[in-house]
Amino acid sequence: MPAAPAEPDETEILAAERAHLAESRTALRRMREHAENLSADVAADWVSKQYLESLLDQRVAALADRPGTPLFFGRMDRAAAGGPDLPAVMYVGRRHVHDGEEGRPLVLDWRAPVSRAFYQAGPADPMGWRLRRRFGFQAGELTAFEDEPLDGPGGGGQGPSRILTEEIERPRTGPMRDIVATIQPEQDVIVRADLPRTVCVQGAPGTGKTAVGLHRAAYLLFTHRERLSRSGVLIVGPNRAFLAYISAVLPALGEVRVDQATIDGLLGAPLGEEPAAVSAAKGDARMADVVRAALWLHVRKPEEGLVVTRGSARYRLAGHEVREIAAELRGTTRYGAGRAAFAQRLAHRILVLMEQRGEAPDDRVQDQVARSRPVKQVLDAVWPKVTAEQVLHRLLSDAEFLRRAAKGVLDEDEQAAIRWPGPPRSHRSARWTAADRALLDELNGLIERTASLGHLVVDEAQDLSAMQLRALGRRCGTGSATVLGDLAQGTTAWSARSWADVLTHLGQDGEVTELSLGFRVPGTVLDYAARLLPHVAPGLERPRSLRPGAGALDVRRVPDVLAAACAAARAALDRPGSVGLIVPDAAAAAHAAALADAGLESEVLGPESDGAARLLVIPATLAKGLEYDHVIVAEPAAIAAAEARGLARLYVALTRAVTSLTVLHRDDLPAELVAS
Structure with a gap:
């Protein structure tokens, strides 16, 4: 009886997978070269040619091979009964790569329907697959693999993937990385939600x-x-x-x-600033009703009728007829469209009078009447052309106008809160705040x-x-x-x-x-920050972490926070990864100067900066959404005391760390953080 063929060892498997990677890179290069050689000259006209050239440029850019980014990160092997529509072996990567000559897929895009199994298949539902293989890379080179059986005895019993865990914990510098290789099943469900x-x-x-x-x-x-x-x-x-x-x-x-x-x-x-309470009042949803009323208050009740002269003939609309047209249109459409419709409705009524006299006017005559001086005079008197800036300037500077617009919506105290104390002369000189910008956009949406x-x-x-x-x-x-x-x-x-x-x-x-x-924040760090949750968002579930994070948290009282922060930053720089020093906004310059005096190169993160430096001084108000391997939070009490929702800001600062968090304080910690 012939012996069963020997299973390939790890070295042979790695060699085969590296060969597939090399073949895929070669195929991708050929795909890009093919795209570069395509011409937009086949387009029928200049506009089509420009559009086609833009599409080709996008295609070439999308096919760029980034040496440090693996072309594929996983592989799926089909079960014997996997079904005729499934490939025997499927490599999953960031983009589709195929053999140019045969059209054979070498790498399937992670977004393709069949690739869903890489994220969702498991022992409970193998989805027609028997094996999931994850790959480990360093600087774009394939260095390791890890197999996870999906069916049969022992399937799924190996515990968390080492390669997946290492990818999550890999030190990060520069911009945020994609998580395409580490998407979890519950995340994948959200990612693939339909349009x-x-x-x-x-x-x-x-x-x-x-x-x-x-x-x-x-x-x-x-x-x-x-x-x-x-x-x-x-x-x-x-x-x-x-x-x-x-x-x-x-x-x-x-x-x-x-x-x-x-x-x-x-x-x-925004061009100006205002107290937080004023911004909050202007940001209230009720302001939508106020600015809508303010806009439509500009439509005035017609006082006179309309007389249009065409040659020797005169055509007259009575005042009540003009009022009827305005009333029909008011508030039923956008302000700008209503103004245009009002002119056309007036012109149409004039055309009806012309027809009653035996004339046969066409659409061109109606347009001429709509643009005539008498119609324009009535239009400007009844339905004046306004801009969002003009309306909001009047609303915030004219107490009587604000009272009329806010009637039944805002009380007198609320009206007084949003009214300008010293209004600018005109809308052109107004120092619009961030809250004002949203009101202007609301008005623009009501106009057009x-x-x-x-x-x-x-x-x-x-x-x-x-x-x-x-x-x-x-x-x-x-x-x-x-x-x-x-x-x-x-x-x-x-x-x-x-x-x-x-x-x-x-x-x-x-x-x-x-x-x-x-997956990112160590458990010890997350548990420490979660002490603030009952005070900032009591209704939320307490967060948990897959990573225990033993030794990731260090909370120290120090006599000199500036000196201690420099020492902590120096120690963090001796370890791989990015370093973020999160400080009260007012202390950012002092910390940057202290780091410079200590011989440590750093950059202060600003609203427009790219944050590319390895050591960043981060004002607490800019920390949201960012993450760093090693985070140092200086003087938590000052961060919490700097604003009305300071505890929430502190919660943000304490949860930016991926590897370690050091908390330095001279003053007492906030009581909410001390209590467990």
Whole structure:
């Protein structure tokens, strides 16, 4: 009886997998060369040629081979009864790679329907597969593999994947990395939610909610390429530093043209500041009714009729007829469209009079009448042309006008709170605040229609006011959204208290999913920060971490916080990974100077900086959404005392660490943090 063939040993397996990697890289290079050689000259006209050239440029950019990024990270082997539609072996990677001559798939895109099994298959449901193999890489070179049986005795009994754990814990420097190799089953369900669905993710620190949102954008672009290439996808983040941090994720997944913006970038940068209480009042959802009323108060009751002269003939509309037309249109359409319709309705009534006299006017005559001086005079008197800036300037500077617009909505104290104490002379000299920008956008949306995107990803959504959410809702009115955030990390004066409210203001019907199991933040660090949860978000589930994090937390009282922070930063720099020194905003300059005096090169993170330095001094108000291998938090009590929701800000600062957290304080810690 012939002996059974020997199973290949680890060295042979690694050699075979490296050969497949080399073959895949060669195939990808050929795919790119083929795309570069394609010509847009086949287009029928200049516009089509420009569009085709743009598509080809995107295709070439998407096929770029990044040497440090593995082409594939996993493999699935089919079970004997896996079904005829399943390949025998499937390599899963960041993009599709095929053999140019045979068209044989060498790597399947992680977003392809068949690739779902790599993330979802398990012993309870192998989904037609018998083996999952994960690969370990260093600097783009395949160095290790790990097999996980999916069926038969012992399937799934090996415990957590070592390679997956090492990938999660790998030191991070520079921009945020994709998590395509480490997506967990519960994350994958969110990522693959279909386009029409709006998904809201309540994610505790370290649960990967931001990465999930970005990967959902990449998945939707892959699955609905043609539709979303027309309507667009937009990522909205809290500040430019955050957007710089996440900027490399989608390009690494082959999506090179996705717009990113902050809320200020969308609505306009604020020119002035105001007390938090005033901003909160202006951000209240009731202001939508106030500004709507303010706009329509500009439509005045007609006092006279209309007389139009055509040659020797005169055509007259009585005052009551003009009032009737205005009343029919008022408030039933957008202000700008209503103004245009009012002129056309007046002109149409004149044409009816002309026909009654035996004339035969056509549409051109109606347009001429609509543009005539008498109609324009009535139009400007009854339905004047206004801008959002003019309306809001009048609303905030004219007490009587504000009283009329806010009647039954805001009481006298609330009106006094939002009214300008010393109004600017005109709307052109107004120092619009961030809250004002949202009101202006609301007015612009009432005057003219706001174009809608196909999909909107909103991160840190808990920090947006109701009026800002309404502004974003107008931008996905015919599309869908992925809403990301953590109610416990709400730090603005208008921070949301429930996701139901957020979805209502956004104008979307969505489902809320809670991610409470963390992968990034060590357990000891997360448990320490969670002491604040009962005080900042008592209704949330206490977060848990897959990583125990023994020795990751160090809380020390020191006589000199500046000196201790320098020493802690020096020690952290001796270890792999990025270092973030999170400080009260007012102390950032002093800490940067102390580090420089100690001979440590650092950069102070600003709203527009890219945060590329290995050692960063981070004002606490900019820490949200960022993560670092080693975090040093200086003087927690000062961070907590700096603003009304300071404990939430401190919770953010304490949950930025991936490997270690050092807390340094001279003053007493906040009582809420001391109590367990």
